[in-house]
Amino acid sequence: MTAALAIEQLEKRFAPGVRPAVDGVSFDVPAGEIVVLLGPSGCGKTTTLRCVAGLEHPTGGRISIGNRVVSEPKRGLLVSPRERDIGMVFQSYAVWPHMTVRQNVAYPLKYRRTGGGGDITARVNDTLELVGLGEYAERPVVSLSGGQMQRVALARSLVYRPQLLLLDEPLSNLDAKLRIRLRDELRRILKATGMTGLYVTHDQAEAVVLGDRIGVMKDGKLLQMAPPGEIYNRPADSFVANFTGASNVLLGKVLARAGDRAIIDLGVAGRIEAWTPQSLNAGDKARVALRAENVRLGERGAANVFSGRVIERRYQGMQTVYDVELGGQRLEALELGTAARHDQDREVAITLPPDTCWAYRDEGAAVD
Amino acid sequence: MEAAPPRRWGTPLWVAALLIVLAFLVIYPLMMLVFGALSDSNPVVDGFGKFRPSLHHFLEVVGNENVHLAFFNALAACGGGTVLAVMIGLSFSWIVVRTNTPFKRFIAGASMIPLFVPPLVAGVAWSILASPKTGLINTVFKWIGIDFRVDFYSMAGLIIVFGIYYAPYVYMFTASALQNMDPSLEEASEVSGASAFTTLFTVTFPLIAPAILAGSLLSFVVMLGIYGVPAALGAPANINVLTTYIFKLTAWSPPLYNTAAAVAILLMIVTAILVWAQQRILTGKSFATVAGKAFRPRSLNLGPWRWFTFGLAVVYLFVVVVLPTLALVIAAFRKFLFIKDLDALFDMRAYGWSHFNQVFDNPLTMLSIWNTLRVGVITALIGGTLAFAIGYTVNRTHVPGRKAIDLLSTIPVAIPGLVVGVAYLWAWIGLPGGLYGTIWILALAFVARFIPDTVKSLSTSFMQIHKELEEAAWICGRGLVSTIATIVLPLARPGVVASMTLLFVLAIRELGSSLFLYTSDTTVMAVLLLDYYEGGNVGKTAAFSLVQTAILAVLLGLTNWLSRGAAQGSARVG
Numbered sequence A: 001m002t003a004a005l006a007i008e009q010l011e012k013r014f015a016p017g018v019r020p021a022v023d024g025v026s027f028d029v030p031a032g033e034i035v036v037l038l039g040p041s042g043c044g045k046t047t048t049l050r051c052v053a054g055l056e057h058p059t060g061g062r063i064s065i066g067n068r069v070v071s072e073p074k075r076g077l078l079v080s081p082r083e084r085d086i087g088m089v090f091q092s093y094a095v096w097p098h099m100t101v102r103q104n105v106a107y108p109l110k111y112r113r114t115g116g117g118g119d120i121t122a123r124v125n126d127t128l129e130l131v132g133l134g135e136y137a138e139r140p141v142v143s144l145s146g147g148q149m150q151r152v153a154l155a156r157s158l159v160y161r162p163q164l165l166l167l168d169e170p171l172s173n174l175d176a177k178l179r180i181r182l183r184d185e186l187r188r189i190l191k192a193t194g195m196t197g198l199y200v201t202h203d204q205a206e207a208v209v210l211g212d213r214i215g216v217m218k219d220g221k222l223l224q225m226a227p228p229g230e231i232y233n234r235p236a237d238s239f240v241a242n243f244t245g246a247s248n249v250l251l252g253k254v255l256a257r258a259g260d261r262a263i264i265d266l267g268v269a270g271r272i273e274a275w276t277p278q279s280l281n282a283g284d285k286a287r288v289a290l291r292a293e294n295v296r297l298g299e300r301g302a303a304n305v306f307s308g309r310v311i312e313r314r315y316q317g318m319q320t321v322y323d324v325e326l327g328g329q330r331l332e333a334l335e336l337g338t339a340a341r342h343d344q345d346r347e348v349a350i351t352l353p354p355d356t357c358w359a360y361r362d363e364g365a366a367v368d
Numbered sequence B: 001m002e003a004a005p006p007r008r009w010g011t012p013l014w015v016a017a018l019l020i021v022l023a024f025l026v027i028y029p030l031m032m033l034v035f036g037a038l039s040d041s042n043p044v045v046d047g048f049g050k051f052r053p054s055l056h057h058f059l060e061v062v063g064n065e066n067v068h069l070a071f072f073n074a075l076a077a078c079g080g081g082t083v084l085a086v087m088i089g090l091s092f093s094w095i096v097v098r099t100n101t102p103f104k105r106f107i108a109g110a111s112m113i114p115l116f117v118p119p120l121v122a123g124v125a126w127s128i129l130a131s132p133k134t135g136l137i138n139t140v141f142k143w144i145g146i147d148f149r150v151d152f153y154s155m156a157g158l159i160i161v162f163g164i165y166y167a168p169y170v171y172m173f174t175a176s177a178l179q180n181m182d183p184s185l186e187e188a189s190e191v192s193g194a195s196a197f198t199t200l201f202t203v204t205f206p207l208i209a210p211a212i213l214a215g216s217l218l219s220f221v222v223m224l225g226i227y228g229v230p231a232a233l234g235a236p237a238n239i240n241v242l243t244t245y246i247f248k249l250t251a252w253s254p255p256l257y258n259t260a261a262a263v264a265i266l267l268m269i270v271t272a273i274l275v276w277a278q279q280r281i282l283t284g285k286s287f288a289t290v291a292g293k294a295f296r297p298r299s300l301n302l303g304p305w306r307w308f309t310f311g312l313a314v315v316y317l318f319v320v321v322v323l324p325t326l327a328l329v330i331a332a333f334r335k336f337l338f339i340k341d342l343d344a345l346f347d348m349r350a351y352g353w354s355h356f357n358q359v360f361d362n363p364l365t366m367l368s369i370w371n372t373l374r375v376g377v378i379t380a381l382i383g384g385t386l387a388f389a390i391g392y393t394v395n396r397t398h399v400p401g402r403k404a405i406d407l408l409s410t411i412p413v414a415i416p417g418l419v420v421g422v423a424y425l426w427a428w429i430g431l432p433g434g435l436y437g438t439i440w441i442l443a444l445a446f447v448a449r450f451i452p453d454t455v456k457s458l459s460t461s462f463m464q465i466h467k468e469l470e471e472a473a474w475i476c477g478r479g480l481v482s483t484i485a486t487i488v489l490p491l492a493r494p495g496v497v498a499s500m501t502l503l504f505v506l507a508i509r510e511l512g513s514s515l516f517l518y519t520s521d522t523t524v525m526a527v528l529l530l531d532y533y534e535g536g537n538v539g540k541t542a543a544f545s546l547v548q549t550a551i552l553a554v555l556l557g558l559t560n561w562l563s564r565g566a567a568q569g570s571a572r573v574g
Helices: A045-053 A101-111 A120-130 A146-158 A176-193 A204-210 A228-233 A238-243 B005-037 B055-062 B065-098 B104-110 B119-130 B136-143 B155-179 B183-191 B196-207 B209-224 B228-237 B242-251 B257-283 B305-333 B354-361 B363-396 B402-414 B417-428 B439-463 B467-475 B480-509 B525-535 B538-573
Strands: A005-012 A022-029 A034-038 A060-065 A068-072 A086-089 A164-168 A197-201 A213-218 A221-226 A248-258 A261-265 A271-275 A285-290 A305-315 A319-326 A329-336 A347-351 A358-361
Touching: A005 A045, A022 A045, A022 A060, A034 A045, A034 A204, A045 A060, A045 A086, A045 A164, A045 A197, A086 A146, A086 B183, A101 A120, A101 A146, A101 B196, A120 A146, A120 A176, A146 A176, A146 B183, A176 A204, A197 A204, A204 A228, A213 A228, A213 A238, A221 A228, A221 A238, A238 A285, A238 A358, A248 A271, A248 A329, A261 A285, A271 A358, A319 A347, B005 B055, B005 B257, B005 B363, B005 B402, B005 B417, B005 B439, B055 B257, B065 B104, B065 B155, B065 B209, B065 B228, B065 B242, B065 B257, B065 B305, B104 B305, B119 B136, B119 B155, B119 B228, B119 B305, B119 B525, B119 B538, B155 B209, B155 B228, B155 B305, B183 B196, B196 B209, B209 B257, B228 B242, B228 B525, B242 B257, B242 B417, B257 B402, B257 B417, B305 B354, B305 B538, B354 B363, B354 B538, B363 B402, B363 B439, B363 B480, B363 B525, B363 B538, B402 B439, B417 B439, B439 B480, B467 B480, B480 B538, B525 B538
Parallel strands: A022 A221, A034 A197, A034 A213, A086 A164, A164 A197
Antiparallel strands: A005 A022, A005 A060, A060 A068, A213 A221, A248 A261, A248 A285, A261 A271, A285 A358, A305 A319, A305 A347, A319 A329
């Protein structure tokens, strides 16, 4: 039976005095859910995962798996990895090259104190069938391809039905095509088994497909934990917005705010209406983030209509990217389709739908 | 096209010259050894008229009971020694690479010291420590009333001394394998529910099995070719191994050179098979490097147990470095080795320089030091130059015949030093006006013996010089020779200096091949030390051991400093 993971105020310092690698991270994973930790390298996502596995020893906070506390440094409590009833899939596969596929998968059943017994052969066969390696059981693992090795690793971590499955960038050593195939299959397998999962990646596409919820991390802190749709449409801060692809930034000053709506003065370009998760005050410096996909060129909508000039056009076949000048600031716009409709060095109408413009406090002006 | 005629002849001439030099250094002595083993005459001395080769003679020697005994003694001593070396080397590599044992950098460095100790010095030190009657350890046991006595003049003694001194060979292989192993392979096992102990024996050790095997084969081969340790510890108990037996045959009166040659061939065959097996393992696909990525190795937090592992390391270093050194110092400075009780040990009146005075009163002492240095320098210069020529030709050109050069220069890997000595003796003893009786025969034998190591260490530095650097010089209009002189040699200088240094050090501590090639005028330190030991004067032996060790240490430091200077010099240039 899978159970929840609870992390409270997790902290990990590798040496006293340096910035903690994980800094006050808290979140829950309800049973049966897959949570993805997303962030650039060095953000602390892997360290968090390894703390849950027990391979790193946290310096603060509490981790519970099921209803059992497995790590709480304040009380000197630390359960060893082998007694946490977890499964783990590593980036480098970590399948044992001196064993066959079957020996790899049977290994946990042979050496676990609990969960052993039963018909090992049958359980191994079932699990190999589940990951699509039914016919490879007797092969030496070194004869397999990278994708197949990762399936072996997955089977090895599923075979004993652990309470919690940890996946540490399991797809990033695979080539692009295989990565996409295995990604979709991974979701199918995890959902078929009803596993509770914690998945770490730096790839947004993976995070969106696999995660029931996504947690974005930066500098050891968890910035936002929400379902994929919310991360993509309501990013909680400018880093999340930028990391998930909202690369356009317009700088301005807050004129007024009412609830989650703000009016920003962009200077020469005029005013813009935007959504904001922050309590901006009039007069604050602000940055408005938006996706290139959400810039409507040549359209006059109901609100946020501007006039700009196409500086550069980059035709890419399936889409066209435009660099547009907007009142002295630059904006990137993306137009789908094989025909480019706007010419270089022409004035063009631009609509920026208010729901897709997100205003955040400009860090340069932030004094809190 | 104005191809200059000398150019066209240059390459084949060069290749032929290298092949002839190598044939002269390696093939000719080996052929003579084989001839010797297959007959009961020496074709050089007796003329080819009397030479009737047949397997009969060789088979007779191989069927001899004494040869069997020496053979099985050698297998037992080296086999036992290897098992012990694996246990020590593997534990050490695990302690140093995988645990948080305190001072592990120091432990790693210090545990390499045994590699530099000449085997005979080690043997002498342990005979002073653990000979059955007068051994210092037994004396101490008597003081404190323990009834137990150790006896290293035995198979057990040989095994222990072999094991503790050649553990670093195993360590070198297993430590780098552990270092290069993907830590998640072990983490996966731990997460799967296996205990640390289970993980060690089902994942870690099986994964580095190739390294363990390669390291133990190497240490076995090295032990098999060692003369000093069995000469010091086996001889008093009449335990002969192959090396000591071969020497005994040549010291017979009249010397049984043909029999010695046959036994030497036997030793060479065994060595060659093992070296071949070891090379196969090393070139085969190694498990541990499958991931081919740099890792920060896992460090196991041992808690309070880390002081236990630290203690183990200290005990090892004490046994292998401190104890023998102490024994040599006491024996060298004490006028009489008999020590009545603890007070007598610290009675300063019993100490003095008398043994050193005796050693240096012997004119042979200075002569041997002088000879050793001369042989070392000659070996380093000739060997270094030859290795450079071979290394360049094999690695940097596509001339026909380079494969043959490569093969010829690799053969000596499989020939123990003692066998090289017998072969050179056999090949040169009868030649009138020849090399026998000069220090040149020693130097040539050393060059032949160590050419594979020298070429290998030089080749590494060649590989670091990009081929384009040379091609650029050619484009600039330089010729081949001038390119080598102006581009390759300056860039490879640290490698060349390091290789010559290595050769020099190897040459001055070589005993096995010297034994057969010295004469009273050309005696070297290692041989003279054996003379002192067999003469039975423990004090003089210990004193000269210390002198030899001190000279070796000074030279090692000096050459190390020299090659470091060379490396820095080239860093400035490059």
